[in-house]
Amino acid sequence: MARKKELRRQLRALQSSVPQEWIQAASRLVVSQLKSFPPYRVGNTIMCFVSLPREVHTHDLLREMQREAKNVVIPWCDGAELRLFRFRNFVELVPGTLGILEPAEWFRTASDRVATPEELDLVLVPGLGFDRRGGRLGRGKGYYDRFLKQLPARVPKVALAFEWQLVDEIPMLAHDVRMDWIITEKNIYPCH
Numbered sequence: 001m002a003r004k005k006e007l008r009r010q011l012r013a014l015q016s017s018v019p020q021e022w023i024q025a026a027s028r029l030v031v032s033q034l035k036s037f038p039p040y041r042v043g044n045t046i047m048c049f050v051s052l053p054r055e056v057h058t059h060d061l062l063r064e065m066q067r068e069a070k071n072v073v074i075p076w077c078d079g080a081e082l083r084l085f086r087f088r089n090f091v092e093l094v095p096g097t098l099g100i101l102e103p104a105e106w107f108r109t110a111s112d113r114v115a116t117p118e119e120l121d122l123v124l125v126p127g128l129g130f131d132r133r134g135g136r137l138g139r140g141k142g143y144y145d146r147f148l149k150q151l152p153a154r155v156p157k158v159a160l161a162f163e164w165q166l167v168d169e170i171p172m173l174a175h176d177v178r179m180d181w182i183i184t185e186k187n188i189y190p191c192h
Helices: 002-017 020-035 038-042 059-067 143-148
Strands: 045-048 071-078 081-086 093-095 101-103 122-125 157-160 181-183 188-190
Touching: 020 038, 020 059, 020 157, 020 181, 045 059, 059 071, 071 101, 071 143, 081 143, 122 143
Parallel strands: 045 071, 045 122, 122 157, 157 181
Antiparallel strands: 071 081, 093 101, 181 188
16 A cells, blocks of 8 residues: 555656646547547447546547447446446536536436446546556545446456556555556557
C-alpha cells in the first residue's frame, strides 16, 4: 500500500505538470488509435468514462460514438459501486462523486437508461498509471476494480492512457483487476 501511495503521489505530480494543450493533442491521437482497434470497430455497446481535465479527453469521443450509432454507456457512483447509464448528451450530466460528470439524480435509474455489465462489448477505463502487464493504479477508492469483476470474460477491459502514465510495475493486490489492453497516443499494448 505504501508503494501505491508513493506511485500515486509521483503520477499526480507528473500529471499536474503536463500542459493542457499537450493533453488535448495527445488525446486526439489516443482516440485515433482506439478507432483502429478491432474490438472498438465491431463493438456495439461501449462503456466509456467521462474524463476529468487531466485524463485522456473523452467528451468528443462520447459524441463521436453516438454519431457512429454505438450504444454509449457511462458509469456513475452509487455509494461504493459503479452503475451504468445510457448516455445521450452532456446536458443530462452534473458534477458528482470526485467531481466527475454523471447523470442527474432524477433520471439515472429510469428503466430505459439503466444498462448492465452483460450488455457491454467493450469497457474503456481511466487510471493514474499502468504497467504493460495490465496493472492499473486508480485513485484508490476501488470503484473500477469492484465493477470490472462483474464483467463477462468476453468483454475487453481497455485503458486509455498517455505514454507518460506507463511505469515499470504497478503493485497489484488480490482485489485489483488487470487491463487486457492499453491504448496510448503511440501504441496499442496487449497485456496478455
